[in-house]
Amino acid sequence: MKRTLLIATAMTGFAFAAQAAEVTVLGWGGAYTKSQSEAYHKPFTAETGITVNSVDADNPATPIKAQVEAGNVTIDVASVEFADGIRLCDEGLLEEIDHSILPAAPDGTPATDDFLPGSLTECIIGTDVYATVFAFNASKFDGNAPTSIADFFDPAAFPGKRGMRKTAKANLEMALMADGVPAAEVYDLLGTDEGVDRAFAKLDEIKDMIVWWEAGAQPPQLLADGEVDMSTAYNGRIFNAVVGEQQPFEIIWDGQVYEFEGYVIPKGAPNMEEAKAFVAFAAGTEALAKAAEWISYGPPRVSSGPLVGKYFDGSIEMGPNLPTTAANLTNALASSNDFWADKDTELNERFNAWLAN
């Protein structure tokens, strides 16, 4: 007993004193977490005095599910892709969030009318629209640079390495679009076995040239190091590498897949009240607009749109770089939440078998 006491006393010297009120937010790391930290975490702490612990994961949806199912929840709020959020909600792993706690727009429009259609569900509060695009390192190509999604899947014309996310989602859609399938028909086709076979056949053509990434911070790094010539990536990460670090990357706005992302609260979150307060704060018009000044993801509120100005350092107008800008949507695909909520498990099984063989 004496030793235990001794240990306890010794350790308090190092340990952080227990905070009065805190909320733990799980994000995606890198530039994306940075944007949320600047737009939500810091102002939230300044306003309420509640400390925000910011932690990161490759895809926050999986640790959330693991924690709730294992019965040991330490996360209060997590940032997830919509399809994942809907799936977790279906499985009863998420807290339902009452939309009446969300602040109205400055002009008084209630939040439920102000958020873009589809960006609010019973469990998820939208924070942004992001796109999985492909980008290339301009210093690797002189003159003959790729211009379309078909080029990404063309091993003959572009023999270099390319990075892709190690998952089925977005890759299968991009493969089909590269194979000439119009965006509007992609999900109908992917719903059939032939469509899935066709997507994998297209991926097969470049399989040997792919470097797989898992965390969103990896593709800009792979491009910068010269490990790959081009890579699929979240558009905001590429934007930040170009504007923030002057990297010679270029985004191809063709055949990209865009989707909402939002905050969820896992069932049994240890700081439920603070979590709800945080989510409501982050859903405010100004907060959402401010996040879009730190990374090029579009805000999901109508009233936030006009407030988005330049990149936080004042160097560049954000508008043309958002995935929601009309000029960027000529051949783009809106990710189908229902499709992925249902098919994620089985298509990833197939994907992993394909990867291993």
Place this chain on the structure above:
Amino acid sequence: MALPKHASTLERVWHYTYLVICGLIFLFLIAPILIVIPLSFNAEPYFTFTQKMMSFDPEGFSTRWYDLLLTFGMSAPDVARDGSWWADVWQNSAWVQAAKNSVIVGVFATIFATVLGTIAALGLSRPEMPYRRLIMAILISPMIVPIIITATGLFFFYSSIQISKWELFGWQIPYLGIILAHATLGIPFVIITVTATLVGFDHSLTRAAASLGANPRTTFFKVTMPLILPGVISGALFAFVTSFDEVVAVLFIGAFDEQTIPRQMWNGIREQISPAILSVATILVVISILLLTVLELLRRRSERLRGLSPG
């Protein structure tokens, strides 16, 4: 290993070929470890030798990556470097935090492993020990069982008992799960090194002490302990290094904010191997050189002591 005078030409050729082969294998062993040291002083964010580095231009070298280790995660890294700057480093720098956590976890895991392991080794080395073989096999198994299996088991176990919410006098014990896991992983090393020391241990010494009137406690601290101490210390060092280098259990059972040096490196390697990782690697290499030196001194001391001991 000199060549005998009567060696034939063929034997001579083979002998030198053999030495060259051995040299290449030594190079294979050591070069990857030493290569990170110069590269960590690269002024450019590349992992290869730049033109300036090759020509020993001082401009090609810099300590910026070591500086980044301090400033990464700081709240105000750009102010003048006075006392409050260093306080900021101590409080907020991500790598300094990780180092603190690693040391806390390592020290407590080592204490658990060494104390329990040494006592058990004393029992195991007695000739009367029943089921010795089986018990030894069980106690060594944490070293043999793949770490992924251990980590998986611990993930379910610690989740089900909610170890992260355990309290001691109303104070939540941080890192408890990781400490216990690392203690378990360190135990085989303590057992192996201490029983190895005890192989040469002359049990009549304790009997002599007892017959001269020493109580068991005195006998242990005055006779047994000094003799097995080198083994205990090297076992403790092994246990500490095991904990200090362990990442899989931390990834599976550590809370998100329980960052350790290996976990921080793991994230760094996966996401961006900036030369900052190489500077951490360099620091760790220097630490392992120090450890190696300590171990060598211990080994010599142990041999000397055993040379003196009777029997």
Place this chain on the structure above:
Amino acid sequence: MGKQMTDTANSLDNRPTQAEIDLTTVDGTPLKAALANAQKRARRRALFLVLPLLLFVLITFLAPIGQMLLRSVHNPSFSDHIPNLSVWFDENPAGTEPGEAAYEALVLDLRSMRADKTMGIAGTRINYDLPGSRSLFTSTARKAGALEPPFQEAVIATNEKWANPKLWQVMRGASSAYTVDFYLAALDRTRDVNGDIVAVDDDRKIYAANFLKTLFLAGLITFCCLILAFPVAHLLATLPLRQSNLLMIFVLLPFWTSLLVRTTSWIVLLQSQGVVNDTLVATGIVADESRIQMIYNQTGTIVAMIHILLPFMILPLYSVMRPINPSYVRAARSLGATSWTAFRRIYLPQTIPGMGAGGLLVFILGVGYYITPALVGGASGQLISNFIAFHMQKSLNWSLAAALATLLLLMVLLLYWLYDRLVGIDNLKLG
């Protein structure tokens, strides 16, 4: 304690012979009984010293692993949510054509799943055995509230997959929480409509081949380590102690250096913009645009693992080679053997215990490797441990992860048992 010690000492020094059988100790007890008592005490005392650690390991190591093993045969995520269907399964033997009663039970259960938000969990369990079923459960559960009798037609109208006899066979299997299906999955097997065990489709095969690949790579790495370790260990064993201790640093420094540091080093060396490729390009051996891919594939895993495991081979070999008396080889030479014959017939056989010890140790460690393949293995260099981690952390199919882990554990324990039999755990040496 002091007296006990003396007792033990006496009893050991004066082993009773047949003639002394009647001897007694000072206090009058027969010597034989006193001896037995003393030994019992000594055994108890030895055991008592080991007990705390044994308990510690039991609680923090054996129990968690046991609990995990249980998970591989126990998965209640479907059986917990089907109160009505399980009644129907109990009342009707396997092979019964599901009729209206079965579909009514199904609809009732789907409605309660919808209310409790458990259809995703239950559907996922069925999806493990019959891919494509998860979406069937979630979509039908959403519509279940509006379905009207007759339920059989109504349910099949929402999705004709419900009429699939395979689905009903899988649901019957999952209606019990205890199952061996995850072991079947871990060996790329499944059940067909009749419940017979068959191989899965070729485009879904992963694990059986990966087990073989893991064994093959571990074997290859062990072999390479042996080839590399032998000359080095021989050199260290034959050099004078002072020189060999100095050279030993080359072996011990890698041994003591962090695994992550060594893996980082290999990335720095082998990546396409790394030191080796740069050197090859600078010397003109390789063109700039055709840099060699040596990492993020199987090659990367093999090279880095050989480097990391090599000391585990050198050290046991060295400790066996050091005491080999050089005069045996000299004697063979003087009797006319060529140096090759002397080496092959005299020296090599004496090193076999070292090769066995090192080889088994490297193989055991190699089979369970995780970190290095995860960081440098890319898609083709993944071992079975990486698949366990994948199902633990990404797909969250924990029962399959547990089944794969159990199979891996069995493999390792078999090797461990072999090691104990052939080498002896006592002879495990570090540094």
